[in-house]
């Protein structure tokens with residue numbers, strides 16, 4: 001299954017909204033519950049593309065499989081020359097087939113090079129076994145468990 005990462009467009013809004021199922025509700029701090037909220041989030045993603053790369057703190061990509069929106073993946077909290085954090089969601093119908101792992105490998109190569117990062121973090125709730133497995137398959141190593149506003153999370157890291 002060949003996947004590509006491309007920038008999100010307004011046309012992705014409905015698929016972006018529909019991809020947020022009950023697992024997204026369980027594992028994300030915030031998620032859109034209406035099309036209006038989804039449109040607002042997509043607009044924030046588009047606005048971030050307008051910031052020059054040198055100053056950008058976040059870049060989000062659609063995971064595209066044969067022209068279909070199969071989810072999204074982002075590098076955020078970018079500190080150029082230093083570090084960033086990834087976040088991802090694969091649409092329910094595409095899960096468990098290696099899509100999230102492939103998307104991470106593509107994003108890591110891009111983000112290390114583009115933003116000259118030394119390390120990239122991934123954080124997951126303790127119960128999010130699929131995400132932990134995906135991060136490990138993508139080359140991340142478990143570092144420690146941290147306390148966050150959203151409860152305990154496992155912190156994973158991968159170095160350039």
Ligand SMILES: CC(C)(COP(=O)(O)OP(=O)(O)OC[C@H]1O[C@@H](n2cnc3c(N)ncnc32)[C@H](O)[C@@H]1OP(=O)(O)O)[C@@H](O)C(=O)NCCC(=O)NCCS
Nearest residue numbers: 023027089090095096097098099100101129130131133134
């Ligand atoms: C986490 C997520 C992005 C993974 O995407 P994906 O395309 O299914 O990931 P992959 O197929 O590359 O890898 C998932 C791995 O987890 C495993 N897995 C899935 N559910 C699991 C579970 N409940 N317990 C243990 N392992 C599980 C899969 O079998 C697979 O491992 P394998 O290849 O060794 O069999 C996807 O499940 C998702 O979008 N979840 C909801 C949003 C979310 O949690 N995002 C991450 C927030 S930190």
